[in-house]
Structure formats: structure tokens, C-alpha cells
Amino acid sequence: MSQARFASCIPLPIEHKALVNVIEKARDWGLMHGVAMRDKKHFNKDVIQVAPFVLLPSPFPKTEFEKAVELQPILNELMHKVAHNDEFLEHTLQNALQVDEFTKSLYDIWVKVRNEGITQSVSLGLFRSDYLMQNTESNKIKQVEFNTVASSFGAMTSYLPTMSRYILRQLGHPDLIKNMPENKALSGLCSGITDAYDLFGVPSAVILFVVEEVSYNICDQRFHEFEIAEKRPDIMIHRKTLNEIFEETTLNDKKQLILDGRPVAVVYYRSGYEPAQYPSQREWDARLRVERSTAIKCPSIQYQLAGTKKVQQALASPGVLEKFMGSGPSTSRVRDIFTGLYSLDFDENGERAVEMGLKDAEKFVLKPQREGGGHNVYGAEVREALQRMRHSRERAAYILMERILPPLVQGYVIRPGATMPPPVVDLVSELGIFGVIIGTSEKIFHNRQVGHMLRTKLADADEGGVAAGLGALDSPYLVDM
CATH class of the missing domain: 3.30.1490.50 (Glutathione synthase lid domain)
Structure with missing residues (x-):
């Protein structure tokens, strides 16, 4: 089947002089508003460069965007139930554990902590469900994956609609701005962290961000900290690597995780979700210490296990969704997004x-x-x-x-250091919807959709991760189809 095409929001190509002019303005706008990253090849803590971005917002069917937004709280609750169903996780992962050392290490910590007795029953989930458009006459969204360790780019993509509106005005198309949805992912994700902090209920407690040894995606991470500091100046935030957590934290007799003499209320993982982030036993020991503690984890280890691809595959099997959701219309809507x-x-x-x-x-x-x-x-x-x-x-x-082969759209991808102006290329886009859920196995305290992101890549590229240098930040331009 040949891939369908969506029309760009404005006719292409853009005249050379106008294109060069608007790209220069857009790059400066991005740098001055934190749509930026550190350079992996020439790392310097004092230097950032504009993150890869798509010059024009990419078209996306309005009805399918709205469907994804409406489904997010339903999917949040589904994954929350999955994570708290010990029997299902054990059965689903049993074969993968025999050959996947990393998943087995996470699983062993989960079992150990569970057998010792859970000290913190509340979990914080900052989730993201990712979709591609299916290349059919109806152009329906299909879920690529459900991420339980995935608030990446929620911060920077919150600024993308403003950036795209600026670009459209500069190109003489202010009338198109009405087709761009607001994106409040940053404030929404941060509200999840502070809601969890308040549930912990210790005013002197701190929030701990678990970070990599070297942070390239610094703007995205720091914006979360700055947002919380602005909205909640009463809360202290620490950034530590797993190795530093091993060296600098302790567990007191109440199983509180103590850092600089204060209990940790929330541990928010921006590292610790892939094998390279555990180079020695010290990192695993730090992870175990955190999981044993009373801190609210984001994600809890059972959320991380629930986010494995094996669980995603099992949920698509006949009759499995019904065990968690019953047989109502919501179940049919969720099954419809599965490929x-x-x-x-x-x-x-x-x-x-x-x-x-x-x-x-x-x-x-x-x-x-x-x-x-x-x-x-x-x-x-x-x-x-x-x-x-x-x-x-x-x-x-x-x-x-x-x-999934999504529809194509033509556009310009702006990358740091690339030859300017760039050529018109064929692109495909992946929509991510962010969600927040906080709860125990018995009760859900908060459950909401909080924003979105759009990652766009060259049509002939397989992967599309922005942090990995393969995709570009984008914003949806909603169209009626």
C-alpha cells in the first residue's frame, strides 16, 4: 500500500529569502526560550544548541487528536491496575525474565521489596501513550507504545505551540493559529509531582530527581525543577545520580530515605530505565534502597515493569483487557487503538x-x-x-x-549545524499524550490527561527519538478530515 499524504499547513516550498529569514528567527526564538540541548559530540556545560525542530506545525486529524486526549485517563487507570496485579505481571514476564537480565534485575527488586512489606503504597505515574496514524482511508490512530518512564520533552514541547504561532505570523499566516491546540504538559506534569509531595505530608521533606552522570537534555529536565520552584517555593529539589544516592542517602528506622538530614517525599527518575545506567552493583543497591523507602516513586518499580513491551503485547491478547476493564464501550475504544x-x-x-x-x-x-x-x-x-x-x-x-505506516507530509527539519536552508523532505509524525495518575492498589487520588508532544522524523528513518538525535520536536496543526 502506498502511503497517503497530508497537505502542509501552508504551500511549499517557501521562497528562499523568506525561508532563510524565518529560520534564523525561529532558531533564536528556540534558544532564547529553552528549546535547546547540550551537544553530545562537543560537550560543554556552558553551551547549548537549538534542539532539532520542524519549522511548520504538522497536520493531524482533529477527531483523532481528541480521541487520544479522551483515552488517556482510561489508559492511565488500566496501567495502574496492571501494575498492581502481581499475578498478571508474574505470568506475563516469566519467559522474558529467563533471557533479559535487566528486566529480571528490576523484577527481583520488586519481589524483594514486596516480600519485605511495602512501605509506601502510593505510586506516582507520569505516563505517555504514543500513537501513529494508520495509513488507511479513515486515518485512525494506533498505539505505538505506552511509556511509564516517559515525561521526556513534556517541558520543551509545552513551548512549541508558541514557537509555531510566532513562525506562522512571521510567514504571514496568523489565521492558521486557531488550529493549534494549547499544550500545558509542563505545568500538568509538575502538578503531579507536587500533588504526590502533598500526599506524603511531611513539610520538611524534599523531592529527589534521579539523573544521569551527564545531562544532555538539560533544558527539559531543569524546566520541571524551575516550574516547581516557581509554583511551590516551599519545596526543595535535589538532583543526584544513582551512584550519589548510594553514597549520600540512608534509610532511618521509619524506612524514610534521608538526604542531607531531610526525608525524601518523591523520587522522580530521569535515569535508571536502561541497562547502561547501572554500570555497577552500587547503582542497583541504590535503586533497592529507594524502593525500600517510604518515598513516593515515579515510576514505582511495578509501574516500570508494567511498561515493558511484553505487557503491552499481553494486553492486546483476546480477553485480557476485559479482565481489567470489563466489557463496556471503553474497552472497545482501547482495543481499537491496538495494532x-x-x-x-x-x-x-x-x-x-x-x-x-x-x-x-x-x-x-x-x-x-x-x-x-x-x-x-x-x-x-x-x-x-x-x-x-x-x-x-x-x-x-x-x-x-x-x-504502522503513517501518512506523509512535506516540511523542513531544522538541525544545529546543518546546511541552511534545508530541503523540503517527506516527514511522518508520532503523537504522545501525557497523563498523571497517583494512587494505591485500592484507591486512585488523581487521574488526568495533562498535555501532548509531537515528534517528527524523516519518512525513511526507522527510529524517531529526539534525545537520540533521530527525530525533531513538532507541534500538531489540527485539521478536519
Whole structure:
């Protein structure tokens, strides 16, 4: 099937002089408003460069955008229930645990803490559900994945609509601004953190951000801290690596995590969701200490386990959604956003999935149990990987997912250091909807949708992570279809 096309919000190409002029203004706007990152190749703490962005907002069907927004609280609650269903997590992950050391390490901490007795029953989820448009006549959204460790770019994308409105005005199209939805992801995500802090109920407590040794995505991370400091100057925030947590924190006799003499109310992970972030046992010991404590974790370790691709695949299996949601209209709406997801376990279904992948490799994506982008396998490499793993337990660490081919749209991608002006290229966009949920296994205190992001990449690129340097920040331009 050939890919459909959406029309750009304004006719392209833009005249050369006008294009060069508006790009220069847009780059400066981005730098001056924090749409920026540190350079990985030439790292300098004192230097930032504009983050990759799409010059014009990308068209997205209004009805499908609204559907995604309406579904987010429903999906929040679904994943909350999944995370608190021990039997389901154990059954779903049992085969992956035999071959995926990282997931097994997380799982072992979860079991250990659970057996010792949960000291903090409240979990904070800052979630994001990601979608691509399915290339059909109806152009319906299909879920790419559900991220439980994923408030990345919520801050910077909150500024993208303002930036896009500025660009449209500069190009003489102020009439198009009405088609751009407001995005309050930053304030919404931060309100989730402060709501959890208030539930902890200790005025002297602090919030702890778990960060990498070197933070390239500094603007996005710091904006959360600055927003909380502005709205809640009574709250102290610390930034620590897992290694620093190991060295600088203790657990008191009340199981409070103590940092600089004060209890930690909320631990917000901006690191700790992939193997490279645990280079030694010290990091794992720090993670265990945090999970044992009374601090409210974002995500709790059961949320992180619930966000694995294996769980996503299991939820798409017949009858599984109904166990968590019943058989009402909400269940049908959620099932409608699923694409084909297949287990690669050593059973009849797994063998059938392997055969499908070998026969039509181009139609599928191989996904491991990882966050962070850059880990998936596409195209001919799917066949090579399946042939290599066919008789190995390793294959149980992956799922097979039908590949979604979204509509194309032409546009300009602006990257730091690239030749200017850029060419008109074919692009595809992925919509992410942010959600906040706070609750225990028995009660949900807060559950809401709080904003969105749009990542756009070259149509012939497989991955689209902005932090990984593969995608670009964007903003949706809502259209009636």
C-alpha cells in the first residue's frame, strides 16, 4: 500500500529569502526560550544548541487528536491496575525474565521489596501513550507504545505551540493559529509531582530527581525543577545520580530515605530505565534502597515493569483487557487503538509469529523490553534476527509488532549545524499524550490527561527519538478530515 499524504499547513516550498529569514528567527526564538540541548559530540556545560525542530506545525486529524486526549485517563487507570496485579505481571514476564537480565534485575527488586512489606503504597505515574496514524482511508490512530518512564520533552514541547504561532505570523499566516491546540504538559506534569509531595505530608521533606552522570537534555529536565520552584517555593529539589544516592542517602528506622538530614517525599527518575545506567552493583543497591523507602516513586518499580513491551503485547491478547476493564464501550475504544502484537514465546502462538516475521519481515518491528528509543529492529534485519534467535531462548525477550505506516507530509527539519536552508523532505509524525495518575492498589487520588508532544522524523528513518538525535520536536496543526 502506498502511503497517503497530508497537505502542509501552508504551500511549499517557501521562497528562499523568506525561508532563510524565518529560520534564523525561529532558531533564536528556540534558544532564547529553552528549546535547546547540550551537544553530545562537543560537550560543554556552558553551551547549548537549538534542539532539532520542524519549522511548520504538522497536520493531524482533529477527531483523532481528541480521541487520544479522551483515552488517556482510561489508559492511565488500566496501567495502574496492571501494575498492581502481581499475578498478571508474574505470568506475563516469566519467559522474558529467563533471557533479559535487566528486566529480571528490576523484577527481583520488586519481589524483594514486596516480600519485605511495602512501605509506601502510593505510586506516582507520569505516563505517555504514543500513537501513529494508520495509513488507511479513515486515518485512525494506533498505539505505538505506552511509556511509564516517559515525561521526556513534556517541558520543551509545552513551548512549541508558541514557537509555531510566532513562525506562522512571521510567514504571514496568523489565521492558521486557531488550529493549534494549547499544550500545558509542563505545568500538568509538575502538578503531579507536587500533588504526590502533598500526599506524603511531611513539610520538611524534599523531592529527589534521579539523573544521569551527564545531562544532555538539560533544558527539559531543569524546566520541571524551575516550574516547581516557581509554583511551590516551599519545596526543595535535589538532583543526584544513582551512584550519589548510594553514597549520600540512608534509610532511618521509619524506612524514610534521608538526604542531607531531610526525608525524601518523591523520587522522580530521569535515569535508571536502561541497562547502561547501572554500570555497577552500587547503582542497583541504590535503586533497592529507594524502593525500600517510604518515598513516593515515579515510576514505582511495578509501574516500570508494567511498561515493558511484553505487557503491552499481553494486553492486546483476546480477553485480557476485559479482565481489567470489563466489557463496556471503553474497552472497545482501547482495543481499537491496538495494532497487531505477537508473543515470541516457545509455544504455538510464538512459532506462528516467527513464521509471520520470517515471511513478511518488512511488515513488522521487533521490540525488546526497553525504554529510551534506538533499540527496535526493522526491515530485513527483522528476518535476520528471527533466524538467529529462532531456536534460542533470547527471542522471548522480544515481541513482534505490525509496522504502522503513517501518512506523509512535506516540511523542513531544522538541525544545529546543518546546511541552511534545508530541503523540503517527506516527514511522518508520532503523537504522545501525557497523563498523571497517583494512587494505591485500592484507591486512585488523581487521574488526568495533562498535555501532548509531537515528534517528527524523516519518512525513511526507522527510529524517531529526539534525545537520540533521530527525530525533531513538532507541534500538531489540527485539521478536519
